[in-house]
Amino acid sequence: MDVVEIGEPIAVLAAFSGGDIRPVAFDWHKKHYRVDAVNGRWIDRTRQCPTRHFSVQVGDETYIIHLAADEAQWWLDQVITE
Numbered sequence: 598m599d600v601v602e603i604g605e606p607i608a609v610l611a612a613f614s615g616g617d618i619r620p621v622a623f624d625w626h627k628k629h630y631r632v633d634a635v636n637g638r639w640i641d642r643t644r645q646c647p648t649r650h651f652s653v654q655v656g657d658e659t660y661i662i663h664l665a666a667d668e669a670q671w672w673l674d675q676v677i678t679e
Contacts, residue, residue, distance in 0.1 A: 601676045607662065609671040620651050620662060625673055630655045650674075 608624040618638075622631045636652040636659065646667035653660050659677040664670075 599678045601678075603673045603676060605673050607671050607673045609662065609664075611664075618649060618651075618664065620653055623660075623662065623671070623673070630660070 605625070609620050610622045612619045612621055619635060620632050622629060624630070632653045632655060634654040636654055638649065638651050641648045641650060641663075644667075646665075648663050648665050650661065650663040653662060657679055660673060661675040661677070663672050663674060665672060
């Protein structure tokens with residue numbers, strides 16, 4: 598398993614419903630990725646403004662992304678490959 602640290606802003610299409618957020622797709626390096634599944638989600642409350650993190654599956658790869666609400670920006674944190 599390879600874990601690559603990225604730390605780059607991305608554009609995310611997300612569904613918002615009843616206080617829930619679900620990433621549906623994202624664009625990174627001029628490529629479109631459709632999310633097959635959300636593997637996990639958690640909130641980091643260590644910052645002044647909490648950040649929402651997601652582990653999403655795209656094919657055989659796992660992407661760790663987060664929404665920094667104070668910046669109104671999504672970020673790609675890691676890519677995990679087999």
